Amino acid sequence: MRGLNALQAQTVLRFMPHKGAEMVGKTLASAIANAENNLDLDPNSLFIAQIFADEGTRLKRVKAGARGRYKPRVRRISHLTVVLGQRGDQLMGRKVHPVGFRLKVNRDWDSRWYAEGPEYVDLLKEDRKVRKFISKEAEKAGVSRIEIERFPNQVVVTIHTMRPGIIIGA
Numbered sequence: 001m002r003g004l005n006a007l008q009a010q011t012v013l014r015f016m017p018h019k020g021a022e023m024v025g026k027t028l029a030s031a032i033a034n035a036e037n038n039l040d041l042d043p044n045s046l047f048i049a050q051i052f053a054d055e056g057t058r059l060k061r062v063k064a065g066a067r068g069r070y071k072p073r074v075r076r077i078s079h080l081t082v083v084l085g086q087r088g089d090q091l092m093g094r095k096v097h098p099v100g101f102r103l104k105v106n107r108d109w110d111s112r113w114y115a116e117g118p119e120y121v122d123l124l125k126e127d128r129k130v131r132k133f134i135s136k137e138a139e140k141a142g143v144s145r146i147e148i149e150r151f152p153n154q155v156v157v158t159i160h161t162m163r164p165g166i167i168i169g170a
Helices: 006-014 021-038 118-137 164-169
Strands: 046-064 070-086 091-096 143-151 154-161
Touching: 006 021, 006 046, 021 046, 021 070, 118 143, 118 154, 154 164
Parallel strands: none
Antiparallel strands: 046 070, 070 091, 143 154
């Protein structure tokens, strides 16, 4: 797939019999749509610069066994990354599937607070600014998730990152 024209790769993925081809196709389609709508790039000139799957978090569960025992189960999650490039230019950017290959993964809200009326709009805009600022400043830290909790006199921002040393040292 690497080096293939993005639209051509989409067609190839559509007819592949493999189980993961549909998920890769959806992620590629999202990356192409982002390039076309957000960056005004021509989809015909895009190609797949990089595509890979990384190991994500592991959900540890248990299943009841005989005689009161239990059997451990590990549900593995993968992160799919697609990097598109434009012929003759630098790489465009990444599109990572937000949940992974596992369906039935329960995700909590990224923001936890309550507000009504105009206060809701203001807090929502503030959350977006905070996320944008952290993502821009800690670009090389591999930030995967930013959670914001608001209490009456306190705001708690939790940053999930691959390289916490870059954020701590900043």
